[in-house]
Amino acid sequence: MRRFEIVGAARQHSCSSIAYTYTEPTIFFEYAYDTARLAFATGLANIFVTNGYMTGEMLQTFTPYLDAANVDLKAFRDQTYRKYVGAKLQPVLDSLKAIEQLGIWLEVTTLVIPGINDEPEELQDAAQFIVRELGADTPWHISRFFPDYKLRDVPPTPHKSLERAWEIGKSEGLRYVYLGNVLGEDKQNTYCPDCGTLLIRRNIFGVVANRIRSGCCPDCSCAIAGVGISEKSQSASVVTRQE
Numbered sequence: 049m050r051r052f053e054i055v056g057a058a059r060q061h062s063c064s065s066i067a068y069t070y071t072e073p074t075i076f077f078e079y080a081y082d083t084a085r086l087a088f089a090t091g092l093a094n095i096f097v098t099n100g101y102m103t104g105e106m107l108q109t110f111t112p113y114l115d116a117a118n119v120d121l122k123a124f125r126d127q128t129y130r131k132y133v134g135a136k137l138q139p140v141l142d143s144l145k146a147i148e149q150l151g152i153w154l155e156v157t158t159l160v161i162p163g164i165n166d167e168p169e170e171l172q173d174a175a176q177f178i179v180r181e182l183g184a185d186t187p188w189h190i191s192r193f194f195p196d197y198k199l200r201d202v203p204p205t206p207h208k209s210l211e212r213a214w215e216i217g218k219s220e221g222l223r224y225v226y227l228g229n230v231l232g233e234d235k236q237n238t239y240c241p242d243c244g245t246l247l248i249r250r251n252i253f254g255v256v257a258n259r260i261r262s263g264c265c266p267d268c269s270c271a272i273a274g275v276g277i278s279e280k281s282q283s284a285s286v287v288t289r290q291e
Contacts, residue, residue: 051083058092065115069097074106084113093275099133100140107146116153116275118189119144123158123165124174132164141177148182153275156182157189157228160205160213171213175220184221185273190214191228211235224273242270 049057058066066087068080073096084094093115100119107114119140123129126137147154156178160166178186190213192205210227214235217225223241227233231252238248238260245267249257259265260272 051079051086054083055086055090055092058087059090063092065093065095067095067097069095072099072101074098074102077106077110081110081113084110088113098143100143101135102143104146107143107150107152111150111152114152116155117147118155118157119147121156121158121174124170124177125165128165141181145181148186154182155187155189157191158213159191159193160209161193161199162202162205162209164202166205166209166213168212168216171216172220175217175222178217179221184223186222187224187226187273188217188222189226189228190217192230194229238272240265240268240270240272243268247272 054066066083068084073080080096087094094113096110096114096117098117098119100121121140121144122133123137129135129137129140144154144156158165158171158174160171165171175188178188190210192207192210193202194204195202207230210230214225214227224238225235226238227235229252230236236250236252237246238250239245240247243265245259245265247259247265248255260274263274264271
């Protein structure tokens with residue numbers, strides 16, 4: 049699909065943003081960059097869903113047109129990265145810090161896999177890194193693993209392991225921790241970090257209700273971290289860059 053066709057389709061379907069994902073977006077950097085510039089010119093936001101392997105030069109170049117990034121933090125042990133990814137952990141940590149420093153809205157996702165990255169000490173180390181280096185308002189998505197492709201001999205992540213990871217994230221000071229790939233789970237919702245009221249209710253595929261008003265909790269006026277949460281569309285998608 050040509051670049052202008054992507055942007056045209058997004059506008060036709062009243063999308064707020066374009067997410068570059070499923071194939072690592074840095075692999076098709078030029079295509080993504082040209083598309084993002086066209087999208088930016090029409091008021092659409094751009095989001096990277098990425099493994100975090102990118103150069104500082106790439107980030108500097110893309111920053112004017114990149115509103116948000118969700119980075120996979122696959123583990124918090126270098127040996128795990130070397131064994132399963134064939135690469136190092138540190139470049140991912142460097143990218144996470146660079147994205148935060150550039151003012152791009154950042155979220156982190158960890159797929160919790162039994163026997164590979166689910167030890168409490170490792171999850172605690174990951175949560176501490178997010179809090180200290182990226183900020184307590186950085187959302188951490190903890191996703192459930194299901195056996196597939198080349199990892200069929202590992203069972204699905206027990207729900208108790210996800211709950212434990214969620215508790216670790218909250219106990220380390222993260223204000224927004226979410227469970228993913230779990231049906232009927234209230235921990236995929238957004239709650240006010242001050243008064244605890246339900247703000248955004250989700251099902252596994254999208255937003256069901258959004259009570260945030262002008263970026264704040266309607267009950268206690270606490271500022272809710274995020275970028276351009278759209279009240280009109282009842283969406284929690286990134287729609288505009290806020291300075």
